[in-house]
Amino acid sequence: MRHLLSLRELSAEEIETLLDAANAYAEHSGLAAPALRGRTVATLFYEPSTRTEISFELAAKRLSADVVRCDVDRSSVCKGESLLDTVRTLEALGADAIIIRHSAAGAPHLASTVLQAAVVNAGDGMHEHPTQGLLDLLTVRQRLGRIAGLRIAIVGDIRHSRVARSAAWGFSRLGAKVTLVGPATLLPPDPEALPARCTTSVEDGLRGADVVMVLRMQLERQAGGDVPSVREYAAAYGLTEQLLAKSAPGAIVMHPGPVNPGIEVRDEVASGPRSVIAQQVTNGIFVRMAALVWALERELPFVDSRSSFVDTGTRPTTNGQFVRERSAVPASAADTE
Structure with a gap:
């Protein structure tokens, strides 16, 4: 185990x-x-x-x-x-x-x-x-094709966010550059402990970012007084189309959920074409x-994209691999039917 x-x-x-x-x-x-x-x-x-x-x-x-x-x-x-x-x-x-x-x-x-x-x-x-961090990594890799060399901006309540910490470790370990963005009261008290750059400027943090991850305000973990008001926070750090325009062309928008409507991200951005929230x-x-x-130390599955066989069904197995019943019909022939 x-x-x-x-x-x-x-x-x-x-x-x-x-x-x-x-x-x-x-x-x-x-x-x-x-x-x-x-x-x-x-x-x-x-x-x-x-x-x-x-x-x-x-x-x-x-x-x-x-x-x-x-x-x-x-x-x-x-x-x-x-x-x-x-x-x-x-x-x-x-x-x-x-x-x-x-x-x-x-x-x-x-x-x-x-x-x-x-x-x-x-x-x-x-x-x-950790599994939230992994699904964030998988989503980025699927959408952008890589992780190494990407610029990741994580915006919001970093101080109280376990999601931000897992994301910072995961993305940096695979070669991305991570920037944490938020008001000073919501940034980590020990920023040197995380493999990321910190800034209070949302425009600076989003400039050229390939991935913009916005975080939910962790109101249940705050002692109070971390921000003057939720309305002021939304006005300064809520992700709008105008702010998103400062990111890289083709940048994607992420959110771990649940979304506080109109606070950390505008509805039109959360449901827009750059959003990958549902995919997450x-x-x-x-x-x-x-x-x-x-x-549980079972055998993990991997894809063999070079297979020249088509699936005609599946059968059980005792290890972690997918099982495919192989047909004698080459894939190329099956594609023509």
């Missing part, structure tokens, strides 16, 4: 391996991939989630795993059960992997120290959100499929 706790802990090669596998799942989403048949995946979310929790469940089910959702509000957590006792219980019940989201930074790491089961971090406080959500399933297979 392996734990996926942070992109900072992964090498460029490990990140690329996960992206290649996720892309294979995306390109072959209609094929059977029963890599986790007979395995049990438990989700344990101490904070609300729509995209992350559902996509982890869908990912596990597409891999033929049994999925158990631990409803914290109806579990023994309400009786004071600790995180460590809860994860030990899930493991004793047969969980092979436990997906954890928690408001405390380091909670998944703490759980990993007492378990044989694999732990996947689904977001821990203001620390990291879809890619969450494929990235989390790859993450689960990787964490």
Whole structure:
């Protein structure tokens, strides 16, 4: 078993391996991939989630795993059960992997120290959100064809954002240049700890950017007073068409969701032709499929684009590879029918 706790802990090669596998799942989403048949995946979310929790469940089910959702509000957590006792219980019940989201930074790491089961971090406080970082990387690679050499602008509430931290580590590790943009009160207190440049000027930060990632205001994590008002923040840092025009031609717009309408990004930008927000959500399933297979040390799938055979159906297998029944008809002949 392996734990996926942070992109900072992964090498460029490990990140690329996960992206290649996720892309294979995306390109072959209609094929059977029963890599986790007979395995049990438990989700344990101490904070609300729509995209992350559902996509982890869908990912596990597409891999033929049994999925158990631990409803914290109806579990023994309400009786004071600790995180460590809860994860030990899930493991004793047969969980092979436990997906954890928690408001405390380091909670998944703490759980990993007492378990044989694999732990996947689904977001821990203001620390990291590694699978969000991976799906952001995959989306950029799909849309722009590369990551190395790109200029990434991350705009908004950086201080409280685990998404920003995972993105900074992931993009920089693969050779992109990252700039963090926001008011001084929302930039990291220790900017040297992240592989990125910081600026309070939104125009400076967006100039020539290939990717503009806007972040949700983390109002639930703020003590208050970080910005004079949400309205003033939106006027100064909300992404408009005029600001987007300062980025590189063909730049794409990203957002981890959920979007606060009219605050961090205007509706016409979020739903415009440069937006890849919906693609990010879809890619969450494929990235989390790859993450689960990787964490459980199963064989990851890769695409052989040179295959001269066509698919006529699929059959189950015990490893992580897609299985295709091969036809004796060459692909070129099939294309003419």
